[in-house]
Structures are given as structure tokens and as C-alpha cells.
Amino acid sequence: MSTSASATRIQAVVVKEFRHLRRDPRMLAIVLLMPVVQLLLFAYAVSFDVRHVPTLVLDQDRTAASRSYVSSYVGGELFDLVGHVSSANDVDAALERGDARVAVVVPAGFAAALARGEAAPVTVLVDGSETNTARIASTYATALNARYGGRLAVDWAERQGVDTQGVDTQANGALEPRVRVWYNPDLRSTVFLVPGLLVVVMLVVTVQQTAVTLVRERDLGTAEQMQVSALRGGELMLGKLLPWTLLALLDAAVITLIGVTVFDVPLRGDIPLLALACTIFVFAALALGLLVSAVAPSLEVANQVAMLLAFLPGFLLSGFAFPLDAIPRVLQWVSYAFPGRYMVEITRGVFLKGAGVAELWLPLAQMTAYAVVLVTLAVVASSRRRA
Secondary structure, three states: OHHHHHHHHHHHHHHHHHHHHHHOHHHHHHHHHHHHHHHHHHHHHOOOOOOOEEEEEEEOOOOHHHHHHHHOOOOOOOEEEEEEOOOHHHHHHHHHHOOOOEEEEEOOOHHHHHHOOOOOOOEEEEOOOOHHHHHHHHHHHHHHHHHHHHHHHHHHHHHOOOOHHHOOOOOOOOOOOOOOOOOOOOOOHHHHHHHHHHHHHHHHHHHHHHOOHHHHHHHHOHHHHHHOOOOOHHHHHHHHHHHHHHHHHHHHHHHHHHHHHOOOOOOOOOHHHHHHHHHHHHHHHHHHHHHHHHHOOOHHHHHHHHHHHHHHHHHHOOOOOOOHHHOOHHHHHHHHHOOHHHHHHHHHHHHHHOOOHHHHHHHHHHHHHHHHHHHHHHHHHHHHHHO
């Protein structure tokens, strides 16, 4: 009888929450449409792919050899030749204005040095104000020069009468690397980012919306009515969680569908496992929001704290944008206090690697324990507030 009465009270809270959402279509639109808009904005705007780097050339040698060297930068997707300049001052001015991010300087005497079999120095200037682009451009330029230099060495040896066709590089102990990239062969940052965006967007929306629910109840005066009712703290929390859980899972399904169809993100793993993980994660995120709502003195404070707990940790302490092993050890320990850390590992494992329970049981168990602890804390905080 008590179980039936408890279920009835929980159902009443769930119905009340849905009625509240139905009376406020703007809130419903925010909950259902904002995650999709955020996903599209972030997926298109946030990218670690480096392509079409504007590149400037200062050819002071002006020979066939220098033109051949400069042409080695053309043809790929990384360097875009935007023009030639006639002096070093023009190179400095172009880099300062941002007209170019890379400048290739071929000094006079380049061809003559090659003809004598000597090293021909060249200079590649890289704008380091944007670190990711600078690192990739400099690494690519170094590899390109090494490859071009090797080809020149072979050409010079052949001109000296050395038969390079009969040289067995393997017999001489040379390495022949064959690098294969798994899970994301094209190295597209979208494939890396979208599974993490699923987590970040859901975290921000769920925490932000639920953080204001109990505060709004107090502002509207309905909190006092619930205090004198037969509702218990756990029943109130569960009744608050269930409607938002359903809406958040609907958001997760839509985001997953967009990721797979629009951005060509592979979904190699088990969909039921992903659904289970999303359910546990949503409960953890909603409990975090309700905990904020239970202790926040005002709606403004609830909004600010919710954003602080959801947005920044979601981006910086979840592994979404930066590997967790690359951040300071103290912050690695702090990241365990936020559910995004566990869920990003799960989503990338399911989406990209086809991982199952055998591989993901640890973050799944950690996130489950996190959800239980957060729901319990939210119930305790709400009960003390009511008392």
C-alpha cells in the first residue's frame, strides 16, 4: 500500500512537471532545440583540422631549382600559396598583418649549392600565435624538407655515376615505417569531437535547466505547498528527475542521429549500451542540477553556479577537447568530481572503437556510483531545506 501511494505521489510530480513545460513552450523549445543548435554550432566551429594555411614565398634565387623546391609546397591541402614577395620586410609585414601564417625563404645561391653537392639552407617562418596550426605546419614542413632533401641526394648520387637502383635499403638496416591510423583513419576532428559534444551539450542543458526548478518552486510559492504535502524528499527528487530524463534521452537520440547522418561519425558499438550509459549520465547530471537548486538562495545564483559546474568542467575536465593525461595532476583528480569525464570515455569507446561492457565497465561503474551519490546528496539537501 505504501509503495502504491509513493508511486502515485511520484506520478503526480511528473504530471505537474510536464504540465509546467506544456504551459511554457519557450522552455520546451529550449530543451529540445537548443542541444541541436549547440551541436551544429560547436561541430562546425570547433575544429582541430589544419588545412589551407596561407603561405608566402620569398625566392631570392629565382632559378629552376628554387622554383622546383617551392612547388613541393603546392598540391596538398595544408599549404596554400598566396603570393610571392621581393624582400624580407614584405615577409615581416605579411606575417604581422596575418596575411600569411607560413613564409618560405629561398636564399640566393640555392641552386649553386645544390650543383656543388653542398647543403642548401632554406628558411621556413611559421606564425606561432596560433599554436595548433604552427605545430602542424612546422612538423609538416620539416617532413617535406627531409623528403625533398632525400630526393636531391639520390639525384646528386646518380649524377656522380652511383647506381642507386641496386641499393637495398633494408639490407643496410634502414627502417620502412608503415603507419596505420585506427578508428579515425582520415584524422577528422569532427569524428573526435561529436561524441564528446554529445556529452557536453547534454550536461549543460540538463544541469542548467534543473538547477532552477526548486528555486522557481520557492519563488512561485509552490514549495511551501509541497512541504505540507505527503511528499517525501526522495519522491520529490525522483518526480523531478523523470520528466527531464525522458527529454534529455530524446535529445541524446537526436544528437546521435545528427552525428551519424550529418557528420558521418561512425557508431560501431552497442546501441543498448550507449542508451544505458546515457540514462545513468542524465541522472547524474540532473542530480547535480537539483543539488545546486536545493542549496542556491536565488534564481540568479542557481544559473551562475550551474553554468560554472557544467560548462567549464564539461569542456576542460572531461577529455572533450584536451587529453586528461595532458593536464596537471591536480586537475586530473578534480575531474573525477564531474560526470562528463566518465561519459566522454564511454561515448568515444562506443562510437569510434566499438567497445563493449568488457572494455567500459570501469567508467560505467564509476558513473553509476557518482549518480547514486549525487541523487542521495540532492535528496538530503532538499530535505534539510524543507525542514
